[in-house]
Structures are given as structure tokens and as C-alpha cells.
Amino acid sequence: MIIVLRKDASEAQVAAVERRVYESGGQSRRVTGDERTLLVVLGEPRLSREEMLPLPGVLDALRVSKPYKLASIEARPRSPVTVGRTTFGAAAIACIAGPCAVENRRMFLDTAARLASLGVTMIRGGAYKPRSSPYAFQGLGEAGLEILAEARERHGLAVVTEVMAPGKVALVARHADVLQIGARNMQNYDLLKACAEVQRPVLLKRGPAATLDEWLMSAEYLLAGGNNQVLLCERGIRTFETSTRNPLDLNALPALRRLTHLPVLVDPSHGTGARDFVTPMALAAVAAGADGLLVEVHPDPEQALSDGAQSLTFDQFERLLRSVRAVAAVVGRELFLAAPPQPEALQPAPARRLGARSPARTAYSGAPGAGGGE
Ligand code: PEP
Ligand code: MN
Numbered sequence: 001m002i003i004v005l006r007k008d009a010s011e012a013q014v015a016a017v018e019r020r021v022y023e024s025g026g027q028s029r030r031v032t033g034d035e036r037t038l039l040v041v042l043g044e045p046r047l048s049r050e051e052m053l054p055l056p057g058v059l060d061a062l063r064v065s066k067p068y069k070l071a072s073i074e075a076r077p078r079s080p081v082t083v084g085r086t087t088f089g090a091a092a093i094a095c096i097a098g099p100c101a102v103e104n105r106r107m108f109l110d111t112a113a114r115l116a117s118l119g120v121t122m123i124r125g126g127a128y129k130p131r132s133s134p135y136a137f138q139g140l141g142e143a144g145l146e147i148l149a150e151a152r153e154r155h156g157l158a159v160v161t162e163v164m165a166p167g168k169v170a171l172v173a174r175h176a177d178v179l180q181i182g183a184r185n186m187q188n189y190d191l192l193k194a195c196a197e198v199q200r201p202v203l204l205k206r207g208p209a210a211t212l213d214e215w216l217m218s219a220e221y222l223l224a225g226g227n228n229q230v231l232l233c234e235r236g237i238r239t240f241e242t243s244t245r246n247p248l249d250l251n252a253l254p255a256l257r258r259l260t261h262l263p264v265l266v267d268p269s270h271g272t273g274a275r276d277f278v279t280p281m282a283l284a285a286v287a288a289g290a291d292g293l294l295v296e297v298h299p300d301p302e303q304a305l306s307d308g309a310q311s312l313t314f315d316q317f318e319r320l321l322r323s324v325r326a327v328a329a330v331v332g333r334e335l336f337l338a339a340p341p342q343p344e345a346l347q348p349a350p351a352r353r354l355g356a357r358s359p360a361r362t363a364y365s366g367a368p369g370a371g372g373g374e
Helices: 011-023 105-117 142-155 166-175 189-196 212-224 252-259 275-287 314-330
Strands: 002-005 027-032 037-042 058-062 081-083 086-088 092-098 122-124 158-162 178-181 202-205 230-234 264-266 292-296
Touching: 002 011, 011 027, 011 037, 027 212, 086 092, 092 105, 092 314, 105 122, 105 142, 122 142, 142 158, 142 166, 158 166, 166 178, 166 189, 178 189, 189 212, 202 212, 212 230, 212 252, 230 252, 252 264, 264 275, 275 292, 275 314, 292 314
Parallel strands: 092 122, 092 292, 122 158, 158 178, 178 202, 202 230, 230 264, 264 292
Antiparallel strands: 002 037, 002 058, 027 037, 081 086
16 A cells, blocks of 8 residues: 655654554555655555545555555556656657767767757766676766766757766766666666665666566665656566577566556667667557657767667668657657757857857867867
């Protein structure tokens, strides 16, 4: 059961409700969210909704049969998450795109410019990379976070980036709009607890060998810790099949719809590992009800420091958006893209003196040293 408390419930009233749960053989956990306080009732207390509703301070009481109480569809029908201009879990399908890793300032800002020109509102890129090999590129760390923040400043894009360690959550949250918890860390409970404490939406990837119930229990850590802005992201699972990197489990979409109110994104890049498969699986995901897509895009995939084989070129990504828009329309949905910035907004100020330095806004496109970090 979840007991929803009134906004104006006094401490004494809440304590009385907690006592009632305890005396009925259950335990309760207080979850203080932005909007209201909930009591998650654990155990099997002999309590009915009818008994709880008249108690002072109680607004509602919901029966939840699943072990994940707050993530369960029984708790609420939908829980859209808004990041800047983008909402996941509402009518439109939204898209996050960008390279696997922030490799240097130049490539990232070029990517940001191109994505913004297509109307994409959210960019991704890892500054901290979980790599199977300790010898592989590990990410630029804090320097990468600064590049991400610069892309946001210049192009108005919301930034999604992975955080791997609890001790880095505060730092990453200062630079990012969305914290990504990667597949390998889906069951890193200390990381989940740390991410629950910051007021940033969390994109929780499915562990490569996690069942839907395990995934939702991880989401429950975030919700129970008071962070109710949770996005799930299906990114393929490990099976006996080796022809693709991680077979993408699209069954998860209709299955999750029955189990949870949380928005579900699909990552057809990690969920296939092969550039040619990304668009077909993105389209399948849209047809199957995804709330959003996460797609790896790189200015020169052949030279990428990670995940080049599954990264789309800018042109391929533009074609993907066109196809997604068409499939979305067939299933009665819409692809959310912002109106691209007006050309005049990107122009240098008109009253520029001859020989004056270009304004910072356009400096990345070829100014000497713009590729710092390369
Ligand atoms: C990524 O998004 O680049 C990534 C490492 O994803 P995953 O955790 O799904 O492997
Ligand atoms: Mn990647």
C-alpha cells in the first residue's frame, strides 16, 4: 500500500498514521518528494483503504501488489518527465542524440550545432566512460563535463551524461541536465541512492542481464530516495545470440506499459551494436510504443574513440528522424523536434567593425585552438 499524505498534514498526524501501520503488523517508509509526502507500507499489515482514508492527514491509500511500490502502475497511470523543452511520457516521442563519448571540444560542439539545427533538444556524450578494457579511452572526465556545459550554453541543448561513482554525482549534476546510470551500474545501489538525492532527472539503463522486475526495483531506489524524475532506457540484453552486440528487447515496451508508469526510452545503438540496424530498430521501437529514443551520432564514426560501429553519421541521423516522424504518424504519435534556431539568432552582430574578432558564439567553427582537448 502507498499512503498519500495531505500537503498540510502535521507531523503528529503523520506519526499517528505510521503508528497505525506498525500496530497492524506492517512497517512504513516515509518518502518526501517535491510535491507531497508518501508512506510506503511494507509487510502484510491488516489494513484496508477504507480504514486509512478517514485518518487525519491522509489524502489517499493505494493498494500495490508489486514489490516495487512507487514504480508500479498501481501507484499512478503515467509520470511524464520534463527536461527543459522536452517531455518524455506525454504525447510526443522525444529524441536524445550525440556521440558515445565527448572526445574533444571541436567534435562535440560540431555535433551540438548539427543536432540543434535539426531541432533536437537533448544531446548526450560520456565524460566518464565505463569501458570493458582498462586500456580503452576512459573519457575526458571533468574537462568533458565543461564541454558538455558549453554545448548547452551555445545551443540551448539539454545535456545527458553518465555518472559512474557515487562520489561524482554532485559534480556531474552541476554540469548535466540528466544523469545517466549505465547498464553496468543498474544495480549499483550506492550510486542509485546518491542519484536519488539530487534534483536531476535520471536515465536508468537496463542492466545487460536484468529482468524487468530487477530493473524496476532499481528504479524504486531512486523513487524511494525522493527523486521522482526517472526515465527507463532499454538498451539490449545478453542472450545466447551473438549476431548483434546486445539483442534489443522490444517486448519490454508493452510489458513495461503494464507494470509501470515510468517513461521508457529505447537505445537502438547499444541495442544492436551495428550502424545499419539502428534505424530499423528505432522505427520498431516507435511502433511498439517507446516514449523516446537515444541514438549515438558522431561526426566521423570511423574515427570514433568508442562505439563508432554503432554510431550514425549526421546525414544518416537526419534520415532516421524523417523515418521516425513517418512511422510515428502511422501509429498516431508525433516526433517532438523544436523549431531550429532562426538563422539571424546565429549570425554575428551586424554592427561588427572590420577586422574585429568574431563573437564567441561562432568561434568554435574553425577558430584556431577551438578544438582544444584534441
Ligand atoms: C552509453 O550510453 O554510451 C553506454 C555506455 O551505454 P550502456 O550503459 O547501455 O552500455
Ligand atoms: Mn556508447
